[in-house]
Amino acid sequence: VQLQESAPRLVKPSETLSLTCSVSGGSIDGYYWNVIRQPANGGLEWVGHVYSNGRTKSNPSLNSRVTMSVDMSRNQFSLKLTSVTAADTGVYYCARACCRDGGFDSWGQGTMVSVSS
């Protein structure tokens, strides 16, 4: 399975970051689809996941700002992160997990998103 991220490279502070992950080479059904981000200074942070039936879970530190959804007809899932600040700058990865508590076995190449005016 291949994952491909797409998002604007630059987002203004206080606006909404929109990320779309396209899945090819496999079905989106039956898996958990995750967004993981990496700031420029390193480290990885789990943002949230959406199951193929639309159920979601997100990082408590971002909870109220995160909305995730899945589009089975397009084999895509997406993230909306509202009220962004410079702290949201980083590389955003889409990743698949077999199950609610499983490892992330397939990753996209990542897309760099900068928050700046």
Place this chain on the structure above:
Amino acid sequence: QSALTQPPSVSGSPGQSVTISCTGTRSDVGSYDRVSWYQQPPGTAPKLIIYEVSLRPSGVPARFSGSKSGDTASLTISWLQAEDETDYYCSSYTGSGTYVFGTGTKVTVL
């Protein structure tokens, strides 16, 4: 949720073994056998090398092994090779139904 604690760096000579620790709490590592390890060369996406504490995905060399004791998980790289020099991260499922990653460790092959 706080990041899992990893040593910033470990090093070893070719052919030696190195072990990376990953310390969490009773709310994550200590309660779930859902610890994964990832290898991330510079400029690339992380790659899963260990899942469920000690299982290897197809294609990952047997030189990579994982274990857990209490709140601490470990990744051991045996027969260290030059190509193993890169960053490694652990991750754990948590009692909140979320995931937490480790702080990351750079492995240097001397």
